[in-house]
Amino acid sequence: MLPHWLRTWQLGVKSLALHPLRSLLTVLGIFIGVASVIWLLAIGEGISQAARRQIEGLGASNVIIRSIKPSAEVSEGSQGPMPYGLTRDDFDRLTTTIPTIQRALPIRELRRRFNYSGRTVDGQLVGCTPEYAEVTQLFVKMGRFLSDADLRDRKNYCVLASGTAKQLFPFEDPVGRSIRIEEDYYRVIGVMKERAPMAGIGGSLAGRDFKDDVYIPISTLWNRIGDMIMTRRSGSFEGEIVQLSQVTLRIDKTEHVLETADLAKDILNRHHPNGDYGVTIPLELLEQAKTTRIMFILFLGLIAAVSLVVGGIGIMNIMLATVTERTREIGIRRALGAKRRDIIRQFLIETISLSIMGGLTGVLGGLTCGPISNAVRSGLEATVPDVMEQLPEVIQTVQPVIVPFSIPLAFGISVSIGVIFGLYPAIRAARMDPIEALRHE
Amino acid sequence: MKWAVRVERLTKDYVMDGETVHALRDVSFDVPEGDFLSIMGASGSGKSTLLNLLGCLDRPTAGQILLGDDDISRLDDNRLSEIRASRIGFIFQSYNLIPQLTVLENIEVPLHYQRRLDSRARRQSVELAEMVGLADRLKHRPTQLSGGQQQRVAIARSLINDPYYILADEPTGNLDSHTTEEILLLLEELNHQGKTIVMVTHEPEVGDRSNRIIRLRDGEISSDKRLREVAESL
Ligand SMILES: Nc1ncnc2c1ncn2[C@@H]1O[C@H](COP(=O)(O)OP(=O)(O)O)[C@@H](O)[C@H]1O
Ligand SMILES: [Mg+2]
Numbered sequence: 001m002l003p004h005w006l007r008t009w010q011l012g013v014k015s016l017a018l019h020p021l022r023s024l025l026t027v028l029g030i031f032i033g034v035a036s037v038i039w040l041l042a043i044g045e046g047i048s049q050a051a052r053r054q055i056e057g058l059g060a061s062n063v064i065i066r067s068i069k070p071s072a073e074v075s076e077g078s079q080g081p082m083p084y085g086l087t088r089d090d091f092d093r094l095t096t097t098i099p100t101i102q103r104a105l106p107i108r109e110l111r112r113r114f115n116y117s118g119r120t121v122d123g124q125l126v127g128c129t130p131e132y133a134e135v136t137q138l139f140v141k142m143g144r145f146l147s148d149a150d151l152r153d154r155k156n157y158c159v160l161a162s163g164t165a166k167q168l169f170p171f172e173d174p175v176g177r178s179i180r181i182e183e184d185y186y187r188v189i190g191v192m193k194e195r196a197p198m199a200g201i202g203g204s205l206a207g208r209d210f211k212d213d214v215y216i217p218i219s220t221l222w223n224r225i226g227d228m229i230m231t232r233r234s235g236s237f238e239g240e241i242v243q244l245s246q247v248t249l250r251i252d253k254t255e256h257v258l259e260t261a262d263l264a265k266d267i268l269n270r271h272h273p274n275g276d277y278g279v280t281i282p283l284e285l286l287e288q289a290k291t292t293r294i295m296f297i298l299f300l301g302l303i304a305a306v307s308l309v310v311g312g313i314g315i316m317n318i319m320l321a322t323v324t325e326r327t328r329e330i331g332i333r334r335a336l337g338a339k340r341r342d343i344i345r346q347f348l349i350e351t352i353s354l355s356i357m358g359g360l361t362g363v364l365g366g367l368t369c370g371p372i373s374n375a376v377r378s379g380l381e382a383t384v385p386d387v388m389e390q391l392p393e394v395i396q397t398v399q400p401v402i403v404p405f406s407i408p409l410a411f412g413i414s415v416s417i418g419v420i421f422g423l424y425p426a427i428r429a430a431r432m433d434p435i436e437a438l439r440h441e
Numbered sequence: 442m443k444w445a446v447r448v449e450r451l452t453k454d455y456v457m458d459g460e461t462v463h464a465l466r467d468v469s470f471d472v473p474e475g476d477f478l479s480i481m482g483a484s485g486s487g488k489s490t491l492l493n494l495l496g497c498l499d500r501p502t503a504g505q506i507l508l509g510d511d512d513i514s515r516l517d518d519n520r521l522s523e524i525r526a527s528r529i530g531f532i533f534q535s536y537n538l539i540p541q542l543t544v545l546e547n548i549e550v551p552l553h554y555q556r557r558l559d560s561r562a563r564r565q566s567v568e569l570a571e572m573v574g575l576a577d578r579l580k581h582r583p584t585q586l587s588g589g590q591q592q593r594v595a596i597a598r599s600l601i602n603d604p605y606y607i608l609a610d611e612p613t614g615n616l617d618s619h620t621t622e623e624i625l626l627l628l629e630e631l632n633h634q635g636k637t638i639v640m641v642t643h644e645p646e647v648g649d650r651s652n653r654i655i656r657l658r659d660g661e662i663s664s665d666k667r668l669r670e671v672a673e674s675l
Contacts, residue, residue: 004556014541332537335498336598337526337554339519434498438537 012349015326023354026318030358030414031365033308037410038366040300042400043373048293049401054198055289057137058282063249063261065268067242070276081228081239084276088243090268098249098263100256105131107246108221110229114214115180116168123164123212125181127221133192135248138210143175143190150189151217156224158186163211165191179214184224186216197397257283297403305413311358312417315351319425323347330429331437340430347429351422352415359414363407369400443474444507445606445637446495451504451514453490453660464490466660467504472606472639475671477632479648480641482657488641489610491657495639496529496608497521508605526554530599534611536591538583544570544594545579551602562601569597573627589620596627606637613647625650633672 002010016023058064067085088106095104108127113120126132133145141162150157158179165174165188178185197209222243229240249264251257261281268277323330330343338346377396380388388396453465464487472478480488493499494506497513498521506514513524531537538547548566552558570579573593583591592612599607609628613621629650632638640651648654652669655662 004553004558007553007558011542018541328537329539332539333550333554334522335496335525335531335537336551337522337602339522339554342522342554435493438498438533 008345009349009353012346012353015322016350016353019322022318026314026354027358027361029311029314030308030355030417031311031362033304033311033417034359034362034410034414035365036307037301037304037413038363038402038406039369039400040304041297041406042366042369042402043398044293044296044300045401045403046398048289048296050398051289051292052286055282055285057198058280058285059135059248059250060283060286061251061254061257062135062282063251063257063264064246064280064282065249065264066246066278066280067244068276068278069240070274081241083227083241083243085242086244086247086268086277087271090271091244091247093267093271094247094249094264097267098260100252100260101249102252103131103250105129105135105246105248105250106218106244107132107248108218108242109245110225112181112214114164114168116177119168119170121164121167121212123161123214124208125221126213126215127218128215129218132215135250136195136210138195139193141191141193142173143188145190145192146215146217151219154219154223155217156184156186156220157189157216159190159192159215160188161192161210161213161215162194164214167212181214182225186214254283257281304410308410308413308417311414312355312421315354315418316421316425318354319347319351319422320428322350323425323429326429327432327437327440330432331434331440334432334434335438343430344423344426347426348419348422351426352418355414355418355422359411362414363411366407366410367402369402373398373400445472445474445476446639447471447505447507448495449505449507451491451494451506452502453487453494453499454502463660465494465501468657468660468662469504470655470662470665472637473671474637475632475635476653477628477638477651478640479651479654480639480657481643481645481648481654482663484643486657487660488657490660492608492610492639492641495606496531497525522554526551527602528605530602530604530607532592532595532599532607532609532612534614536583536588536595536615538591538594538598540583543580543582544575544586547583547594548598548601550598555602566597566601569600570594573597587620588616589623592616592620592624593627596624596631600631600636606639607631609638609640611642612640613642613644621647635672 065086070082070084091104091106095101106129110125111122112125113122114125128146129151130146130148132138133140138145143159145159146157149155160168160174160179168174168179169177174188174191176188178187180186192210192215195210197211198207227241227243229242230238249260251260258281261279265279333343333346377388448471449469451465451468452463455462455464468487468491480491482488490499494501494514497516500516500521501514504514505512508524508528511524513521516524539550542550545563545566548569549558549562552562552566567576567579570576573596575590575593575597578586578590583594586594612628613624616624625647628638628640632652638651640647642648649668652671653665653667656664656666
């Protein structure tokens with residue numbers, strides 16, 4: 001014979017089985033609530049981890065300064081192309097006056113068309129120093145990256161990003177060949193491995209995908225292309241004079257990052273009253289990201305909690321109906337010796353069974369978060385690629401990360417919801433007068 | 442003489458819309474062990490009220506109900522539930538079986554609430570089912586049974602806790618004459634085995650089968666007539 005509590009449980013399950021569809025729908029409500037708690041928290045965690053990784057990828061001890069094109073009003077009235085942004089003088093001033101700067105990386109980026117034997121790729125030409133590869137976490141696939149000697153000698157060497165290499169040299173080994181940019185030829189000395197794209201992070205730091213890049217020594221860029229860049233835009237030419245697109249400062253100690261950034265701003269402001277530059281401090285972003293993460297989790301948790309409460313209301317609704325329907329049964333049981341607390345227990349067990357079933361299936365549903373979201377994403381990419389491209393980058397790339405505490409949390413909440421929302425109907429059942437209940441049709 | 446239950450000066454008032462209905466007024470009688478008592482009377486005379494009080498489903502306004510040595514008229518809800526589970530058997534006009542339970546499970550319900558379900562109890566409920574002639578229906582559900590069969594299940598259920606007395610509220614009210622006869626024979630047999638039965642009925646031919654008829658009128662006993670002596674229990 002089963003022990004008493006198991007029999008009571010068995011009885012509850014039997015009663016639920018009387019209305020399978022109704023029970024199923026109620027379980028579904030809780031299932032959705034629990035799964036969405038886990039999903040939402042996992043997606044939130046995925047987004048914030050990605051953001052953190054990106055910020056950390058920028059280097060917690062770095063300060064990134066970028067040139068910003070002044071708005072139209074500021075440049076209005078001036079004749080011809082107006083110079084803006086960071087200059088080589090700025091670079092020297094910063095590196096010579098601030099002792100806490102361990103290293104400074106000058107970068108110059110521009111859009112260019114790369115050509116090789118009839119094939120072309122439109123991409124980003126990046127003038128940089130050898131440290132660029134390490135700082136942006138690019139790794140060599142073939143050949144080598146730029147060297148100090150290349151920089152000193154202003155070599156017409158270039159290194160291709162993986163995408164550029166694939167498109168320009170679909171069949172050949174690019175190393176040793178020469179590609180043409182405008183009128184100049186550059187010898188390919190290396191190809192980099194693929195690198196995950198980097199989303200834009202606040203301020204002046206735009207997203208980068210590192211796919212169609214070509215890297216050349218910055219000294220070569222200054223020498224061959226210069227600071228003045230003409231771009232063809234809607235029929236007319238537009239000129240820009242920019243010496244440096246970006247300077248990445250590596251600070252000797254993390255504690256010095258914030259003061260050094262302030263100091264750098266002070267120095268730059270003297271020569272840039274119109275604010276044609278922006279400073280990104282990954283360390284600061286990291287702090288922000290931590291608070292954003294907590295806010296995010298709270299917010300998503302709130303949404304999920306609401307859906308759980310909705311599930312709970314569903315349970316209560318069903319149980320109230322059940323109690324009314326089974327008034328007679330309650331009367332019989334009371335007459336045959338059930339105490340009020342036996343009745344409460346009976347109905348609570350039913351609601352708890354429903355919410356446990358919802359909780360268990362919800363946890364399983366929550367665990368499928370990663371595979372399912374990937375499947376949906378690749379499904380959408382295959383069927384409606386244009387729509388996918390319109391979606392924000394986070395949605396395209398986010399990898400949900402299941403937060404371990406969300407599983408017991410969601411499960412615990414679902415069971416508590418069963419208890420909380422089942423209690424009232426159960427008490428109502430127990431309060432019934434047995435004589436009245438027996439008379440109920 | 443031993444008593445199954447003794448009722449002393451039992452009074453029950455209902456207050457409805459500010460008006461007091463005297464459902465029972467100063468009713469006193471004793472039920473010896475092994476008696477088969479019918480309570481009869483016009484509608485509204487207080488039969489159900491009396492049965493509910495005897496069944497510990499309600500508490501009297503005044504007076505006492507002595508069940509063995511215990512006065513049950515002032516007990517709280519929990520204690521009353523315990524007494525219903527352990528000392529009283531119920532048979533209803535509309536059988537009142539629990540639809541989702543099998544015949545056997547229905548018979549065992551009172552034991553469930555006494556936490557007394559074990560393999561011995563299981564054997565006992567099988568025996569009771571056999572006694573009422575449902576040995577081949579143990580796993581059936583109430584809806585798969587005829588009215589007479591359902592009432593037999595209810596009778597088996599009323600016996601499972603070996604009660605002080607069985608309360609039967611119009612036990613044949615929903616049955617045709619043939620089935621009524623079967624059920625009455627079963628009740629008589631139980632009575633001959635020494636079970637005390639208190640039955641409410643308004644059918645004279647059903648009442649005549651018992652040992653004694655108490656008639657109620659306006660909440661008072663108008664007559665208390667003994668038809669047969671209490672059978673000596675075996
Ligand atoms: N719950 C109740 N509330 C108010 N009055 C009641 C209630 N139950 C019974 N009565 C009244 O008590 C009297 C006796 O009723 P009842 O015991 O049901 O009679 P019977 O079963 O003999 O028809 C009737 O007048 C009835 O209206
Ligand atoms: Mg009545």
